[in-house]
Amino acid sequence: MPVEKNIGTPPRQIVFLVISLVIGIGSMLFVFTRIGQQSDIAQLQADLGSSAVPFGPAGEMASGIDDSGPFLLSDPSGNDRDIYLQHVGTDPLTGWHAFGVRPSASPRECVAEWQETVREFVDNCDGTTYPETGEGLPNYVVSVDGDGNLSVDLG
Numbered sequence: 001m002p003v004e005k006n007i008g009t010p011p012r013q014i015v016f017l018v019i020s021l022v023i024g025i026g027s028m029l030f031v032f033t034r035i036g037q038q039s040d041i042a043q044l045q046a047d048l049g050s051s052a053v054p055f056g057p058a059g060e061m062a063s064g065i066d067d068s069g070p071f072l073l074s075d076p077s078g079n080d081r082d083i084y085l086q087h088v089g090t091d092p093l094t095g096w097h098a099f100g101v102r103p104s105a106s107p108r109e110c111v112a113e114w115q116e117t118v119r120e121f122v123d124n125c126d127g128t129t130y131p132e133t134g135e136g137l138p139n140y141v142v143s144v145d146g147d148g149n150l151s152v153d154l155g
Helices: 011-049 058-068
Strands: 052-057 071-073 083-087 096-100 112-115 120-123 129-131 139-144 149-153
Touching (some): 058 149
Antiparallel strands (some): 052 149, 083 096, 096 139, 120 129, 139 149
């Protein structure tokens, strides 16, 4: 008995081809999205690992301090390290100081308050005075990058 030549594709091969195609595309999507997530996680870890807090353009910050006095900033980490950000001088890229609002051993309610008329800080508990640059209070490193952006390292 003669056997007729089958010129069509068997359904089993079509199903296998479709399943392989779906698995291949799904695998590629998984790999690409996973690589994107890993780079986002690495960037987040790098950001969290940094103790530098950005404050924006130094020129704008200096202008605000000239108008209103030093900025009193709550500790961005939610701890007890409230700081003053102070600018002294006319060049917005230099003359920056960041320091704690109280000596290390003082209770939280004791704060060195800015006195504009005498241009110094006075402790509201014991009357100790500190110069406008914050010497005598815990100091933090302030930097201005090449684009003129200000940051304070709280590390």
